[in-house]
Amino acid sequence: MAVHNADIALLLDRMADLLEIEGANPFRIRAYRRAALTIEDLPENVAEMVAAGRALTDLPGIGEDLSDKIGEIIRTGRLRALEEVEAHTPSTLALLTSIPGLGPKRVHALHEVLGIKSLADLEKAARVGRIRDVPHFSAATEAKILEEIEKKRMIERRFKISTAEDFAEGLTRYLRAFPDMGEVTVAGSFRRRRETVGDLDILAICEDGPAAIAHFVAYDEVAKVVSKGPTRSTVMLRAGIQVDLRVLRKETYGAALHYFTGSKAHNIAVRRIAQARALKISEYGIFRGDKRTGGKTEGEVFAAVGLPYIEPELREDRGEIEAAQRGTLPKLVTLEDIRGDLHAHTTSSDGKSTLANMAEAARALGYEYLAISDHSQHAAVAHGLDPRRLSAELDAIDRLNDTFDGFRLLKSSEVDILADGTLDLPERMLKRLDFTVCAVHYRFELDVAEQTERILRAMDNPRFTILAHPTGRLLTERPGYAIDLDRVIEGARERGCFLELNAHPMRLDLDDVHCRHAKELGVKIAISTDSHSTAGLKAMRYGIGQARRGWIEAKDVLNTRPLQELMRLLER
Ligand code: DGT
Ligand code: CA
Numbered sequence: 001m002a003v004h005n006a007d008i009a010l011l012l013d014r015m016a017d018l019l020e021i022e023g024a025n026p027f028r029i030r031a032y033r034r035a036a037l038t039i040e041d042l043p044e045n046v047a048e049m050v051a052a053g054r055a056l057t058d059l060p061g062i063g064e065d066l067s068d069k070i071g072e073i074i075r076t077g078r079l080r081a082l083e084e085v086e087a088h089t090p091s092t093l094a095l096l097t098s099i100p101g102l103g104p105k106r107v108h109a110l111h112e113v114l115g116i117k118s119l120a121d122l123e124k125a126a127r128v129g130r131i132r133d134v135p136h137f138s139a140a141t142e143a144k145i146l147e148e149i150e151k152k153r154m155i156e157r158r159f160k161i162s163t164a165e166d167f168a169e170g171l172t173r174y175l176r177a178f179p180d181m182g183e184v185t186v187a188g189s190f191r192r193r194r195e196t197v198g199d200l201d202i203l204a205i206c207e208d209g210p211a212a213i214a215h216f217v218a219y220d221e222v223a224k225v226v227s228k229g230p231t232r233s234t235v236m237l238r239a240g241i242q243v244d245l246r247v248l249r250k251e252t253y254g255a256a257l258h259y260f261t262g263s264k265a266h267n268i269a270v271r272r273i274a275q276a277r278a279l280k281i282s283e284y285g286i287f288r289g290d291k292r293t294g295g296k297t298e299g300e301v302f303a304a305v306g307l308p309y310i311e312p313e314l315r316e317d318r319g320e321i322e323a324a325q326r327g328t329l330p331k332l333v334t335l336e337d338i339r340g341d342l343h344a345h346t347t348s349s350d351g352k353s354t355l356a357n358m359a360e361a362a363r364a365l366g367y368e369y370l371a372i373s374d375h376s377q378h379a380a381v382a383h384g385l386d387p388r389r390l391s392a393e394l395d396a397i398d399r400l401n402d403t404f405d406g407f408r409l410l411k412s413s414e415v416d417i418l419a420d421g422t423l424d425l426p427e428r429m430l431k432r433l434d435f436t437v438c439a440v441h442y443r444f445e446l447d448v449a450e451q452t453e454r455i456l457r458a459m460d461n462p463r464f465t466i467l468a469h470p471t472g473r474l475l476t477e478r479p480g481y482a483i484d485l486d487r488v489i490e491g492a493r494e495r496g497c498f499l500e501l502n503a504h505p506m507r508l509d510l511d512d513v514h515c516r517h518a519k520e521l522g523v524k525i526a527i528s529t530d531s532h533s534t535a536g537l538k539a540m541r542y543g544i545g546q547a548r549r550g551w552i553e554a555k556d557v558l559n560t561r562p563l564q565e566l567m568r569l570l571e572r
């Protein structure tokens with residue numbers, strides 16, 4: 001098994017964290033941190049250096065002891081010293097460092113002074129105001145800690161849209177199988193294609209409410225029935241996702257669908273217009289006085305307030321009602337508009353499918369092009385390609401392209417943006433590519449000015465084409481690095497670069513708000529799946545949902561263009 005520099009750096013850094021939590025000798029902690037940095041930034045593979053008989057003690061900050069420990073990691077993939085420290089540090093304590101603003105040093109202090117061992121201990125102490133008295137803490141940091149715990153909880157309580165989709169599909173299939181069941185629709189944030197979903201709101205048409213509800217609560221994934229009435233019920237699925245079901249009659253379906261699709265802000269705005277017209281719109285229908293005047297379709301709801309149909313993704317009261325009134329609603333991009341994918345990996349780096357299989361899968365989707373963008377060398381954990389391996393990949397692409405008609409593999413690379421803003425490939429390689437997808441994969445801890453500057457400096461390189469997953473966030477797992485996206489979008493406009501909307505359901509990065517900002521500044525986006533297998537190509541639909549939430553039209557997207565036009569656009 002190949003040991004990458006990043007693997008070694010990770011273990012050394014973890015050791016430093018734990019030692020710091022324990023309150024160990026600062027020199028010892030610093031030695032581990034420095035060694036981790038040295039190894040991470042090394043342009044060559046440490047394991048290969050050792051294999052070639054070269055002494056690691058020649059590297060800055062690495063003495064005999066650390067050299068032995070690194071040797072142990074290379075040989076065994078483990079570090080016994082770390083395992084010993086782990087054995088006597090509660091793992092819940094190490095987890096506290098995931099709260100922004102709580103570094104290992106502060107966690108150590110909280111442990112020492114208040115005996116805090118877990119997130120629960122921390123929250124309790126903060127709530128009763130005991131943290132402010134610990135040296136180097138204040139009432140403000142205490143409030144900030146509570147806020148971060150709350151934020152963490154919020155993030156964890158939501159589900160990625162792909163997860164929600166998975167559960168929704170199984171459940172709606174089950175509901176539709178019930179005799180006499182009419183239309184079954186998932187409304188709420190799911191229908192608005194939000195990147196994460198709090199709970200599922202399902203609407204079903206059925207004349208026999210109680211029977212439909214009985215069928216619903218009998219679903220084998222139901223862990224708990226929270227509430228149950230003749231036409232509505234709330235359950236908790238085993239996976240921890242909550243589902244609300246409402247059973248309706250045909251006549252009220254449109255009004256209910258509009259109401260439960262939301263958002264709440266959009267609903268309130270629509271109902272305000274209705275009131276001005278002496279109408280009342282509720283989940284049960286459209287009423288003038290006591291007389292019901294409609295509500296069978298959503299179209300009737302919008303028509304009642306003098307509006308054309310508004311797509312669910314736009315319903316956030318972010319200007320869609322005004323745009324509808326003026327007749328300037330965007331014509332949102334659809335999956336059918338997409339002609340290719342501009343970010344994909346193969347087995348050459350960290351993908352699971354071969355080059356030939358990826359090409360075949362893209363052709364099966366009816367695409368005109370697929371860009372192969374395996375990692376560059378700095379991304380050692382992802383088996384990044386050095387110039388020699390990249391060169392071989394580009395040759396393989398040429399050979400395959402000779403066999404295609406009406407389809408082309410594009411030559412790209414997911415090029416690491418190095419800490420100083422340079423690109424991780426030499427010019428002689430960059431110029432052989434059709435375009436680049438450039439990404440930040442390390443040094444997430446830079447402050448907002450430094451990180452923004454790093455990216456803008458990278459964009460100064462005329463070979464920089466598309467900024468991959470601009471914030472690096474992982475939905476429900478980690479926030480992005482600090483970055484001034486507005487400046488980055490402006491910088492892309494000035495330099496003729498583009499931004500990616502990474503369609504992977506874990507990323508969906510750019511978010512909707514910044515998609516819209518990019519569009520307003522005329523910066524085109526690439527909706528790309530960042531596929532690591534042939535199956536990954538199907539994630540395009542999530543990116544489309546996010547783009548639609550950002551008011552994006554086909555003309556704002558690079559990969560809705562036919563190949564020739566795309567190639568012209570990608571020329572900076
Ligand atoms: P979520 O579940 O947090 O991802 O977001 P939603 O939008 O699905 O919210 P949810 O499940 O609480 O409610 C579903 C929809 O029901 C919501 O989008 C709009 C509507 N709704 C809920 N509560 C209210 C309310 O108090 N007023 C109005 N006008 N609409 C509401
Ligand atoms: Ca919901």
Ligand code: CA
Pocket residue numbers: 188199200201244
């Ligand atoms: Ca709900």
